Amino acid sequence: MENSCTNALPLTVNSSQKKETVCIFGTGDFGRSLGLKMLQCGYAVVFGSRNPQMSSLLPSGAEVLSYSEAAQKSDVIIVAIHRDHYNFFIDLIEVLHGKILVDVSNNLKINQYPESNAEYLAQLVPGAHVVKAFNTISAWALQSGALDASRQVFVCGNDTNAKHRVMDIVRALGLTPLDQGSLIAAKEIENYPLQLFPMWRFPFCLSAALCVFFFFYCVIRDIIYPYVHKKENHIFRLAISIPNRVFPITALILLALVYLPGVIAAILQLYRGTKYQRFPAWLDHWMLCRKQLGLVALGFAFLHAIYTLVIPIRYYVRWRLRNVTVTQVINKKDDPFSTSSALLGDSYVSLGILGFFLFVLLGITSLPSVSNMVNWREFRFVQSKLGYLTLALCTAHTLVYGGKRFLSSTALRWYLPSAYILALIIPCTVLVVKFILIIPCIDKTLTRIRQGWERNSTSSKSLLLGKSDVSSKVERTWASEI
Amino acid sequence: MENSCTNALPLTVNSSQKKETVCIFGTGDFGRSLGLKMLQCGYAVVFGSRNPQMSSLLPSGAEVLSYSEAAQKSDVIIVAIHRDHYNFFIDLIEVLHGKILVDVSNNLKINQYPESNAEYLAQLVPGAHVVKAFNTISAWALQSGALDASRQVFVCGNDTNAKHRVMDIVRALGLTPLDQGSLIAAKEIENYPLQLFPMWRFPFCLSAALCVFFFFYCVIRDIIYPYVHKKENHIFRLAISIPNRVFPITALILLALVYLPGVIAAILQLYRGTKYQRFPAWLDHWMLCRKQLGLVALGFAFLHAIYTLVIPIRYYVRWRLRNVTVTQVINKKDDPFSTSSALLGDSYVSLGILGFFLFVLLGITSLPSVSNMVNWREFRFVQSKLGYLTLALCTAHTLVYGGKRFLSSTALRWYLPSAYILALIIPCTVLVVKFILIIPCIDKTLTRIRQGWERNSTSSKSLLLGKSDVSSKVERTWASEI
Amino acid sequence: MENSCTNALPLTVNSSQKKETVCIFGTGDFGRSLGLKMLQCGYAVVFGSRNPQMSSLLPSGAEVLSYSEAAQKSDVIIVAIHRDHYNFFIDLIEVLHGKILVDVSNNLKINQYPESNAEYLAQLVPGAHVVKAFNTISAWALQSGALDASRQVFVCGNDTNAKHRVMDIVRALGLTPLDQGSLIAAKEIENYPLQLFPMWRFPFCLSAALCVFFFFYCVIRDIIYPYVHKKENHIFRLAISIPNRVFPITALILLALVYLPGVIAAILQLYRGTKYQRFPAWLDHWMLCRKQLGLVALGFAFLHAIYTLVIPIRYYVRWRLRNVTVTQVINKKDDPFSTSSALLGDSYVSLGILGFFLFVLLGITSLPSVSNMVNWREFRFVQSKLGYLTLALCTAHTLVYGGKRFLSSTALRWYLPSAYILALIIPCTVLVVKFILIIPCIDKTLTRIRQGWERNSTSSKSLLLGKSDVSSKVERTWASEI
Structure with a gap:
């Protein structure tokens, strides 16, 4: 509600009121x-x-x-x-x-x-x-x-x-x-x-660096290489094709970097055998800006989605479609329908859509007014369970996309692999390590550490204390995920 | 958190509690x-x-x-x-x-x-x-x-x-x-x-008026003109083509109108040589509903984005694509690839996507819970710097789009120029005036005025006061933009 | 604002301060x-x-x-x-x-x-x-x-x-x-x-059940039926075609279920002649989770929108487009432009876009920070007036879509109608009953009941009371819609 004293309205001061x-x-x-x-x-x-x-x-x-x-x-x-x-x-x-x-x-x-x-x-x-x-x-x-x-x-x-x-x-x-x-x-x-966005500085610089690196990587592979080897002018790719390669790669890497510090922290706690030691400062800072990292990643994913959806409107795509058809007619080439291509292509798109949908959901729940409405248990559920599901879907989307391209012979250009292959390294690592961490025997140790148990202390004492103090059962649900 | 006394739950009144x-x-x-x-x-x-x-x-x-x-x-x-x-x-x-x-x-x-x-x-x-x-x-x-x-x-x-x-x-x-x-x-x-949306009334009426005007303008140019001159029935354009012309035009004009009052206010302050005179009431009211104007503009931009993305699904578009291909085959016409067309078309689309992305960002930061989280400096940065960048990108998007059409001979119909040319007048004016205002010598005067300096007062006094009172250095960062 | 004692920053405890x-x-x-x-x-x-x-x-x-x-x-x-x-x-x-x-x-x-x-x-x-x-x-x-x-x-x-x-x-x-x-x-x-999302459980389970039911329904009609009757392998439809049939159906039904309890409550009040009797518990609970139902519906509508926009990118669609063109060239078949098809197709898409746009608006106004900024009158306006408009647009979108398919001969497969026909039952019912409820004579009775009038009490008394107590005029604007 806007209060009484706005400039735009005529002022009505009650004269009977004694002025302070x-x-x-x-x-x-x-x-x-x-x-x-x-x-x-x-x-x-x-x-x-x-x-x-x-x-x-x-x-x-x-x-x-x-x-x-x-x-x-x-x-x-x-x-x-x-x-x-x-x-x-x-x-x-x-x-x-x-x-x-x-x-x-x-x-x-x-x-x-x-x-x-x-x-x-x-x-x-x-x-x-x-x-x-x-x-x-x-x-x-x-x-x-x-x-x-x-x-x-x-x-x-x-x-x-x-x-x-x-x-x-x-x-x-x-x-x-x-x-x-x-x-x-x-x-x-x-x-x-x-202050000027102190928590956004690191995610912003990181994503800018990733963008610049992959932009030049793609320019070399997709514009300079064809020009040098085949004298083909692919300069028009600068406007849409290359951004639409750089943005999803940046999004996927940033999303993986949201979950990487949690995995590192878990390994560190397992190694130290206690949760009462401070993490190194860089890890602390990284964990505190995970939300910002995730939102920047969502921005790139959003750009990727729109850049993908405009593909059929592009002059180049329509031109190629026309000429493929013309060639097909002239050469009287048969074009049998490949169910496997259709299924693979559709799956790849479908995985991407579902991943993007969950990503948008994560973004919405990170809005301050929404995250204030949920309790800790619900927030953990959304950000951790749904978050890993999003990462898994987006990684699968990239893998299936790669699946088609891997088979083509033009994979390496000047010994450089496709950019999306580089993009898969961190996400796959995070998912594999996370998978190892949720193996029951490791998960159990981790959960005990997060409930206050210490490997090097006498366990009898902590059990004794555990009995007389605040129940750790509720804590367990809190602590089950980083 | 929902409190205890909801209708849906059985009521548990503690009988031991003395009733108030x-x-x-x-x-x-x-x-x-x-x-x-x-x-x-x-x-x-x-x-x-x-x-x-x-x-x-x-x-x-x-x-x-x-x-x-x-x-x-x-x-x-x-x-x-x-x-x-x-x-x-x-x-x-x-x-x-x-x-x-x-x-x-x-x-x-x-x-x-x-x-x-x-x-x-x-x-x-x-x-x-x-x-x-x-x-x-x-x-x-x-x-x-x-x-x-x-x-x-x-x-x-x-x-x-x-x-x-x-x-x-x-x-x-x-x-x-x-x-x-x-x-x-x-x-x-x-x-x-x-109250019923008091701040939204003006933006809503204005956008409705713009929509109606440009709708009939486009109907005359795109449906009545071809019917009169070529007896072509383009009535099907009513559903998608014309809305997709009206919506982006309305969005662009409204976005420019968000920044116009700030520019007018700056000119007024430069002319008056002081900031301590009230703006006229219409300007005050206009400045207070800039946020609403911007959000209505975002709504139209969103509609434009979806209307554009469905283009390849449309019957008319698919029909034309088929027939262009068929004609090409039958006439054995050659269809060489035009790199400049591809680059121009892709740039135009890419500028639009980036502008839309920034526009969505602006919209998100204007959500109450988000704008409450940022301080004045951050809010100014987003709404002013990013806002002008959005306006510049969207204007460039329209200019490049026009760039292709300008060359065609059918530009004038019944002496009416294309609707998008009308749409460019206000945005270009705002950008040009803003560009003049940030020329260092003008910007410096404006900044001094906004720090409390007055052209007609004895400057010695204000300098004296300036020294002993709240530093205007921080103010400068606040005041650097309207 | 984040407060002073964060882990990431070095700690500056003022030693002069006496520690509590x-x-x-x-x-x-x-x-x-x-x-x-x-x-x-x-x-x-x-x-x-x-x-x-x-x-x-x-x-x-x-x-x-x-x-x-x-x-x-x-x-x-x-x-x-x-x-x-x-x-x-x-x-x-x-x-x-x-x-x-x-x-x-x-x-x-x-x-x-x-x-x-x-x-x-x-x-x-x-x-x-x-x-x-x-x-x-x-x-x-x-x-x-x-x-x-x-x-x-x-x-x-x-x-x-x-x-x-x-x-x-x-x-x-x-x-x-x-x-x-x-x-x-x-x-x-x-x-x-x-708690773990107590209000979301019912909407979530309901939508899951609807999804599963319509998924198998579509699998039978679109994959098993063609396989049995024509030996065609349509398994690739599992990834995009069938989800894009299931999601819009679920969205439409859920959206109708948001407005159904209001209609039921109105009928119940008209039947009872008073508003001072409690609704049955199931109706109370249903009304309390309308917001969640609507948001789940919005999620499915969002998925439907993206799944629709990717259609032209799909291998199957591009393959079919090529082959239709090739067939057209080879058979020298004429392909006249059908204005009615274009208009019908475009209208159907346009209705969907506008419905989706209003749906997104509804979603945004249901964000806690936004709905806290509007008063009751504004909230009612948005959620009730715009809500019914959204439902009407989405139902019309489905009806016009059906309009094209109804004419085709392949409507029934194994006596099963198209899935979208089932989806229309509840929305159409809600809209028809709502239309009856806003007929002036019925609406007047309902409004009186909602202002506290009771059919079975002596009306003289309530009129008397009505005069001396809080005016019901303002209440009328509140109560005019469920």
């Missing part, structure tokens, strides 16, 4: 924009400034006073000042006692200072209730009507009442407050607006 | 439905009525008393009475002192009364704690098991404890309370259930 | 995992154990004491012990007075005990504030970095301050607390992690 006064320290762009918005939403606004006489550009209707005078006008003081200038607060400690100080500042770099700006402010003015808020909102968004992404205001603070006061103001401005707990969360909140 | 009593004023449909639901969820229910003796149809298990008697039975009184009849509350001011009054009423029109019903009730009974709730729930939904859309109950009120009491009741009924702050939000909450 | 101490009863896997996570997030952790000397495997940095000693170290005690062993709490009633006890336990079966574990604990230790939390989190997820599905922690408890303390701890661990109200919600929260 809010004080804003700082008359920079953000302070002015916030002040304007607050005036529009029915608040009285007092600016605090170093040089009240020199302050210009302020929204009409707002008062400008010195810091200490302004502070006395309101319980809530919004600090729209850069952290470097916080030192003047030392003179205001008395005046600010018991007031709510709202820190809206951001930094220029992630983790620029040892402590967050809000915590620093709280140290400077120990008597005040410091609340962190509004830093995720831009001055531009305040003025141009809030976009979706800028609706959310993370709020944190140690004093509950102060926090709730600020959250009410946030709501009154038509924004959505999100309580992030105590002031310790301020650092995270200050880093938040500086 | 809730009073409901009013025995209309909503009062009775709510009462029934509360009884099912383990509450004791007392109805207050003008004529307790005459009240019928009440759920069994509920008591019916006069208003004042009923009010004494409970701290929480749900007011399921139409606002026009609130005047009887004047006699109950004493009895209701300190009680929680839950206003569930709705109006028949948006902004029907100057103040909200809940605020009016709070004025009538100043001693009571008025809480607005349940108005978004229908009597039908209470009985038939809550659907998704009817799960959310917006709650607002000035007294925090009263609000939390009501929110607990909401949860106990299996619904989701959403705290909307103080009673000032009641007006918005009362208007909410009366 | 949390006590954990129980040294099983979950207790140890939670303790480790808490230590990583800057808490001091004290374990309480039956045999402090014998406890091993505990995270370094944590203290181990006896239950009563450990309890004295902290206000917050996390009870990571199986319910069967709660009896030792009887000795600790004194020590635990006023403390916050966090019950994290799960059961092995849904509704295993008459009351929830948390309520049982609250009865055992009446002086303590029991809060239910963390049971939806797995030990594995705590260690391997929280996945999306395991981020949410449902929290409930009777004491608000205790609940907020626990919610702060949840946030500090990088998880998302969700307030579920008072301790009565504990039963639901304990059942939650044991």
Whole structure:
């Protein structure tokens, strides 16, 4: 629901309502924009400034006073000042006692200072209730009507009442407050607006690298080789044929890489005989971006699907179909129907469609609002069981596709095998190792390790503890899959 | 998670639990439905009525008393009475002192009364704690098991404890309370259930108008013209060919209209030399419904994609392919392969696919749950950078498509150019103006304006202020794009 | 936003911050995992154990004491012990007075005990504030970095301050607390992690049954029949042709079954003359899983769409096209263009595309985050108006498809009609009955019933009540559709 104070609607301030006064320290762009918005939403606004006489550009209707005078006008003081200038607060400690100080500042770099700006402010003015808020909102968004992404205001603070006061103001401005707990969360909140898809960087770079490599690999095999050996100009393949070879290969490899870290982690746990040792940092990071890897893979699979479906529309395909028919007529060649070709071709397409369908399902369940609706057991079921089924179907799709091509004599060109053969290495490895891991005797050991059992500890103790503590039966269902 | 009190499950009320009593004023449909639901969820229910003796149809298990008697039975009184009849509350001011009054009423029109019903009730009974709730729930939904859309109950009120009491009741009924702050939000909450896609109306009407216009334009060019001039019956084109011309044109124009207001706003800011003047109302409204415009455009693009993919299945296409081949055989015409045709055709298709892919990505990131996960910087990156890339790809797709047709002689029919030429006007304009706006010297001025600089003010002052206030460096990244 | 304490990042505990101490009863896997996570997030952790000397495997940095000693170290005690062993709490009633006890336990079966574990604990230790939390989190997820599905922690408890303390701890661990109200919600929260798609079971089984039935039906008609009668080997149809017959049939029947219960409910209400009687349990359950039925139907429709789009790529189709052309050339048969065939074929495809498009729209609006953004009126509009339009379009698509086949002589094989004829029975019935229900005189009666009117009660009374209570005008818009 959009709240009352949007720019597009005429403003209806109830005159009988006593206006609440809010004080804003700082008359920079953000302070002015916030002040304007607050005036529009029915608040009285007092600016605090170093040089009240020199302050210009302020929204009409707002008062400008010195810091200490302004502070006395309101319980809530919004600090729209850069952290470097916080030192003047030392003179205001008395005046600010018991007031709510709202820190809206951001930094220029992630983790620029040892402590967050809000915590620093709280140290400077120990008597005040410091609340962190509004830093995720831009001055531009305040003025141009809030976009979706800028609706959310993370709020944190140690004093509950102060926090709730600020959250009410946030709501009154038509924004959505999100309580992030105590002031310790301020650092995270200050880093938040500086991020640019941190979890997507690795999957994106990896897929770009794979794309570039396989693009040139295919250009060599499919354009340069025929040109050199047969003087055939296949340059037109650049637009559709080669992308439609690169994209499915990238998709399949990325999908396999989603499941590879789980397999590695299982092997590591079996080898170590405990789950209480940390994984190496690279494995941790890899596991944390599996979702992003999978979604990038889905993007490539989607492109592959459309590139495949447009094949019959292409000029080249229609031209060839016409000429094959013409040749057939002229040469009076017989063209018997091959049931096995039909079945193999159809199976290959059918496997691909089913794999793509499950892949789309996985993508939909990874939408935040959907994954929030399912419990852990359901999420594991979808992401693990359906995930491996998707990988198996897509690998089978590529194998059956290969099945037809393997038989042709033109497989190797300049000793380079077809690109799809390279694409099969990782998926097949993952599937084989996973198959070994679910052999009952290995699976049983792994499950025990994941329930807290350690190979090197005295087993009597852990059994004893196991009996008196939280049942591991439910854990077992949780732990049965990485 | 679905809560305990669903209709489908047998009810397990813990008899050891002391029942809380809730009073409901009013025995209309909503009062009775709510009462029934509360009884099912383990509450004791007392109805207050003008004529307790005459009240019928009440759920069994509920008591019916006069208003004042009923009010004494409970701290929480749900007011399921139409606002026009609130005047009887004047006699109950004493009895209701300190009680929680839950206003569930709705109006028949948006902004029907100057103040909200809940605020009016709070004025009538100043001693009571008025809480607005349940108005978004229908009597039908209470009985038939809550659907998704009817799960959310917006709650607002000035007294925090009263609000939390009501929110607990909401949860106990299996619904989701959403705290909307103080009673000032009641007006918005009362208007909410009366809305029917307010932000979608303009995009919908606009796209309908575009569709109708281009439909008749294409009918004239593609059906009436050939019929008049060559007596050819092309009526079958109504089903697929013409929609597949109208839909992409509408999609492209709508997509361009998403980015046009941003360009206009930038020009306006450059002309005015300040960002602190309001945009005209039409521009404000246009900017607020850009998301909806974009999603409607995506819908048309989706239809275009499927209509294109079914082309080879069509009877007409297969018939023509057969007859072209037959003619080729009979006339022994040679059909040399044209690499340039293949490349041009494939490029055109490939550009369209990539544009569509990015368009789908934009659509996915505009899903509420996804856009809530990204920060402002990421959202701007996706919607602005990727958005312009999508527009550029789709425009290029149409231009390359045109490139083939331009050369043919049948371009003008009755002086009417091909429809896609009309479709290119707005997108090309937007792209050209945007290109001018990102020329460094213009971009620099615009960026300064968006950081709060004003052309007509004394620049010395703003620089001074700029130094001591919230750094505009972060702002710059925010403001670099409209 | 991801919170501060993720595994992948180096930990920055502010040493100036005084560490809060949390006590954990129980040294099983979950207790140890939670303790480790808490230590990583800057808490001091004290374990309480039956045999402090014998406890091993505990995270370094944590203290181990006896239950009563450990309890004295902290206000917050996390009870990571199986319910069967709660009896030792009887000795600790004194020590635990006023403390916050966090019950994290799960059961092995849904509704295993008459009351929830948390309520049982609250009865055992009446002086303590029991809060239910963390049971939806797995030990594995705590260690391997929280996945999306395991981020949410449902929290409930009777004491608000205790609940907020626990919610702060949840946030500090990088998880998302969700307030579920008072301790009565504990039963639901304990059942939650044991569920495996309870609402999807019926739609899934039903669709599986439909698929199997129609698969064998089509195998008999399309593979066995030609083999027996003409000795033709059509085994290759198993991969694409037959799935592409089974999937659309299943989709259409499931879509009709989404709207059938609404029609049945309307008839039942008309027959009974009241809405205040409960529907039979099977109808209630059916109505609650309509969304899931619709989404399964959408899945099959999606598969049908892709299976249809790949048709021109298939070997069989290309082979037939070539041979039809060759035959046409050799026999010098004329192949005149049939406008009616083209129009009929195109219309059939176009209806299917539009139906599928609306179906996808319905699917998108049923995403939790989207359906939460719309109000009841909008949701009804989309799901009911657009839903029936989708059903009508899809039924028309099948009818027009049938229109072409009906004329062919091969309709019956072994007295079995084409499968699509069976598929049309339920959709046509639903549409006809719905059409009868919206005839004004019937619709008026139904609307009155849904506004609370009862046929058997004295109408004077209900009119009287209707006047003084919540207006039913708004209700009418709500109730106009099931």
